[in-house]
Amino acid sequence: MGEITIKQLAQILKVSTATVSKALRDSHEIGAATKKRVQDLAKSLNYSPNPFASGLRRHKSNTIAVILPEIANNFFAQAVNGIDEVAREKGYHLLIYLSHDSSEREAFFLNDLLSRRVDGLLMSISFDASDFTHLDAIQQKLPTVFFDRTYEGSLLHVTNNDFESAFDATRHLYECGCRNIAFLSAFQTLKTGDQRFKGYLSALKHCGLPFKDELIVHCNNNKNDSYTRIRELMTEIKPDGIVSSIEKLAKQCYYVCNELEINIPGDVKIVSYSNLDSASLLNPPLTTITQQAFEMGKEAATILFKVLKNSNYKADSKILNAELIKRRSTDIINI
Template identity: 35%
Template sequence: MRFETSTIKDIAKALGLSTSTVSRALRDRYEISEETKKLVLAYAEKVNYRANPIARSLKERRSYSIGIIVSEIANNFFSQVINGIESIAYDKDYHVIISQSHESYKQEKLNVEHLASRSIDGLLIALSSETQDIGYLRSLYAKGLPIVFFDRVPNDFETHKVIANNFKGAFDATEHLILSGKRTIAHLTNSENLSITKERLEGYKAALIKYHIEFRPELVKYCQHGGMHSAELEQAVKELLPLHPDGIFISSDRLTTGCIMALKKTNPEVAHTIAIAGFTNSNLVELFSPSLTSVKQPAFEMGQVATELLISMIEAKRPVTEFETKVLDTELVKKR
């Protein structure tokens, strides 16, 4: 915006004070007399003065805003996380800038670097499924940018992290399939890079072991693009079906919905005979047919916790050296 907003200078001139005095009065510093403070505040109110955050950012080298990187806002899991983030951030007077990586490493890096150059005070990020090299994050972090990871976290990066109990979520879902009589349970999952992929695979295996079911690697299918390309998914489904699974455990939101879609499209006759249990935070899951058992992540809470950790890092006077990895429980919503 360009036009005639009143500045601290204008106020100073109008009131016959110096800009320093006005600035201090507005920031409510102790040195200023009550009288002057009131005068300034009243006048500022009258002319509808708004401090220019850009100027403040430049001077203070911080912006009271935090950056968020998710793969897709269209994904309910991420939009719920964002809502959690906003709920805390606004309370503490931070603003929030959202960027999407669309599961692309290149886009992710570009967005992060742009955010950093815009003086964000901290970054909340869930890695894209393509991302392998987090060197660019390391160097930003080394330069002093606080970073908190959530959901998709790197394992060799020392900072706060917030994740779901992926092992348990996967275990519960797989166990649920087993307890409803399934014995040939396939596993459809994300890129092998991702932390969540590994943890969920372990949960799946553990459930099989508990019930003495053999783990068959050919029943596990990885999708490099996290279901962003439907061809990739259809291919995975096509390879899986000849093995005659009676259940599928799916490890991410996008894959879960994508897989059901692929099943309905390519093999509608079997779509209803295979039991599905998958991670998803879709708020439309009750409408799905075939219905499924879902593992819901505490997305909103995850956003809140991550934001609290981030803000604590931002506002810490001395560099933080003790880091936490918070693990939040998932919820199993059984198929009706």
């Protein structure tokens, strides 16, 4: 018989399609006996509602798009779970795009979204973004909320307390005896990366430490290139402390230190932004700045649905607090 439709159910039961539709939604307008007839038949024929078809009648798709830089990162996996929880409560579906930290792919996806029927967009910006024209444009055409990685032009966003958390991480290294603290920089063209770097600089000043340009390592999305730059830092500059602005660079530090037989935390102490479940299982366990990823996803989705309900909704930016979780990678070693 193929995929059953509301129209076919109505023909079999000799009632209107409106009656079938209301009965399936358990509307109070339909009597109990009719509801039972409709629902029993629908069940027996394995009827499955088409959310896109019903959305088109209301000029809605009941679908929101989510653009992520990556999914392997545990932070984004947790954030998607938060988004999905809110979406399911609202009867919405998620359409997930992975930019793989490419602004070119990101721009392609945004253009593609305009030809699709999605009701809104949740987005974390790619690693290499520098031209934000496509982001400015999408906000004028589609309800959009940015989370975690944002830029100066984002109208609605949910972020981490990036400045304060980077400040606390740097000060923690100072309190652990570090005086030559390096910073592994990523996505500094974005507001998120810029705030983390400024927090590091402010902490240096607060602790009375001089700024040294050679302690700043500007990393990109090329894994081998980042590894080479971190290796050069460890062999030529030899910092005693490292603040990593993203999780993947902290992992590179561990690989480099293992290759060069540099002891963590004896020779260098490391703290990194990370929601890695296995951070406590690394050797040594990694001190992390852990974000409220699930809550960030929920907050971003909640704001988006408020906008979808009221196009005039004006939201203040939401800032969540990250937690500095101290582990053995920043232990004080007494000799």
